Amino acid sequence: KHIKTNMTKFSLAVSAILVGSAAAWSTPMTMKADAGVDSRRNILQKGAAFAAGLAAPAAAGAYAVPDLLYDFDALEPYIDAPTMKIHHDKHHGTYVANINKATEGKDPVPILDLMADALEAGPVRNSGGGHYNHAFFWDEMTPADKAAKTKVSDQLEALINKSFGSMDEMKAQFEARAAPGALFGSGWVWICVNQAGDELKLVGTPNQDNPLMKGVLDEVMFP
Ligand SMILES: [Fe+2]
Numbered sequence: 001k002h003i004k005t006n007m008t009k010f011s012l013a014v015s016a017i018l019v020g021s022a023a024a025w026s027t028p029m030t031m032k033a034d035a036g037v038d039s040r041r042n043i044l045q046k047g048a049a050f051a052a053g054l055a056a057p058a059a060a061g062a063y064a065v066p067d068l069l070y071d072f073d074a075l076e077p078y079i080d081a082p083t084m085k086i087h088h089d090k091h092h093g094t095y096v097a098n099i100n101k102a103t104e105g106k107d108p109v110p111i112l113d114l115m116a117d118a119l120e121a122g123p124v125r126n127s128g129g130g131h132y133n134h135a136f137f138w139d140e141m142t143p144a145d146k147a148a149k150t151k152v153s154d155q156l157e158a159l160i161n162k163s164f165g166s167m168d169e170m171k172a173q174f175e176a177r178a179a180p181g182a183l184f185g186s187g188w189v190w191i192c193v194n195q196a197g198d199e200l201k202l203v204g205t206p207n208q209d210n211p212l213m214k215g216v217l218d219e220v221m222f223p
Helices: 002-018 027-036 040-049 081-102 111-115 124-140 154-164 167-178
Strands: 187-193 200-206
Touching: 081 124, 111 124, 154 167, 154 200, 167 187, 167 200
Parallel strands: none
Antiparallel strands: 187 200
């Protein structure tokens, strides 16, 4: 089951790339690129604000799986509805249940605030990372028809060209990195902006780790 789950995750990531020239890259990436030249604080605030699912819970133990902003079948034929449903309802649901258990009785904080020190925080590393990563993923994805109406900003395009050579080359590298068998075990593939905000990097993280967690990569970066 675990292996199958992992494969699904990677195929999700690859599918994200295959959604087409616009779908996977337009609106959310534009937001990231704008964030890339902001101060670190602004980057974090923008990151924190992008999805209701990542907002501070009203009370301890109240982290919740955010509703999708589109239908479960909205990403077909690239990602089918049952795959989306399993990852959203079952996977994400389990991570949320576990992070709620792990933070019971503590002051409620946005999940983003738990990421930096997650490696030392025991169960938060897996359940908190799982909550953040999945919520981020749902928010990143956009149905193709909607994405086709948006455009990558000039600023982001310049950053992509500088970092990868071209949009097509970035997609090719992402796809190769996220392909089944390219990484051993479970994990995620990310395109991040570095601390200086002047370069994008393609990185992989194991299990539910992410680039926001201190110690996972050489430097903390922003998905
Ligand atoms: Fe998942």
